[in-house]
Amino acid sequence: MTNRILGVRFDNFTIDEFVDLVVKEIEAKKKFRIALSNPEFLLQARSNPQLKKYLNSIEFNVADGIGVVLASRLLHQYPLKERITGTDMLPRLIEKAKERGLTFYFLGGKPGVAEKAKQKFLEKFGYQGVIGLHHGYLDDNMESVIIDEIRLLKPDILMVCLGNPKQEKWIQDNFHLLEARLIFGNGGALDYYSNNVKRAPLWFQENGLEWLFRLTQDFSWARIKRQSKLLKFPFLILFDFVKQGLKKEKISNEVLH
Numbered sequence: 001m002t003n004r005i006l007g008v009r010f011d012n013f014t015i016d017e018f019v020d021l022v023v024k025e026i027e028a029k030k031k032f033r034i035a036l037s038n039p040e041f042l043l044q045a046r047s048n049p050q051l052k053k054y055l056n057s058i059e060f061n062v063a064d065g066i067g068v069v070l071a072s073r074l075l076h077q078y079p080l081k082e083r084i085t086g087t088d089m090l091p092r093l094i095e096k097a098k099e100r101g102l103t104f105y106f107l108g109g110k111p112g113v114a115e116k117a118k119q120k121f122l123e124k125f126g127y128q129g130v131i132g133l134h135h136g137y138l139d140d141n142m143e144s145v146i147i148d149e150i151r152l153l154k155p156d157i158l159m160v161c162l163g164n165p166k167q168e169k170w171i172q173d174n175f176h177l178l179e180a181r182l183i184f185g186n187g188g189a190l191d192y193y194s195n196n197v198k199r200a201p202l203w204f205q206e207n208g209l210e211w212l213f214r215l216t217q218d219f220s221w222a223r224i225k226r227q228s229k230l231l232k233f234p235f236l237i238l239f240d241f242v243k244q245g246l247k248k249e250k251i252s253n254e255v256l257h
Contacts, residue, residue, distance in 0.1 A: 003072045003080055006042045006236060008055050010063055010072070015084045018062060019092045025059075026102060026156055026181040033058040033171060034184045036086045038065030039233040041164055046236075051165045054172050067230075071237045075244060086186040090159075090193065094127050097157065103129040105150055105180065108136035108161025109190040116194030131155055136162045151179040158183045161190045 003010045013021065025032055035041075035055055041064075045052035055061050062084040063069050072079040097104065106114040114133035121127045132153045134146050150158060158180035160167045167185035175183060 003076045003078075005068055005071050005075065006046060006240070008037065008042055008045055008052060009061060010037070010068065010080060011060050012078070012080050013062060013084065014081050015089060015092065017081075018060075018084055019089060019096060022060075022093065022182060023096045023100065023102075027100065029181065031181055032060070032183075033175065034060040034062070034182065035168065036064035036084060036089070036184070036186065037061055037068065038063075039067040039230055040065075042068070043229060043232060043236075044165055048165060050172075051168055054168050067233055071233075074237060074241050086189045087192050090186065090189050091121075091125070093157070094121050094125055097129050098125055098127045101129070102156040103131045103153075105153060105155035105158045106130060106133040106161070106190060107146065107158065108167070108186075109194065111135040111137070113190050113194045117190045120193050120195070147174060147177050151177070154179045156181050159189070160185050161187060163187055 003012060011018075022034065035058055037055060041051070041055070045055060063072070063080050064083060064085045066083050069080045069083050094104075096102070106117060108114065109117075112135070114135060118130040118133060121130065132149060132155060134149075138146065158178060160171055160183065162170055162185070164185065164187060167187070171183055171185060
């Protein structure tokens, strides 16, 4: 069962269902992509046709953001079950990878960040399956070297943390060249798991206020400007809701007459 929010398709899973599905697809030796899309992604997709096409064409796209889940409750008879954030999904996927002997390659973050995240997963889960990593500051020459390295190492999972929409474009451009079963973008996950960025307390997460916590941690004009753009999202959803209601009313009147 899929939902469409602002023209973007979402697949409907709980986080545990989704992690189990991802692992089954990897073990079935399928090559696939996933995206974890939040309201900011959807707003960018409205003005970026390539990003919208990417999100609608990949194998799985899930809701990374309570705003997307709430929108689905307003717009759809069978709403999305829950949000699936990249930071919540990653440790679950790491645990499954350890159980099944699956390997990772981390790409992204500032120099040293991926190494810290690798160490964190070693200490927390005893996971030794990160077989390659590289920071996200790439030029054309370095990019070809990294692609060659990934092809040589053949990780089961490639996690690309370059930020949206750069990471999605990178995956789209290089998907056919890469030797990995699962390839996905995961924004700031490496920053969180290297302790470079502090995650919001649970109460903020559960009430959809992680953006507010991040603003208190990085109170800058750039972040204020970025967060203010998100104010468009509820108005666009409300507009779609009203439009949907008018369409139903029109159909009902046509049936009656």
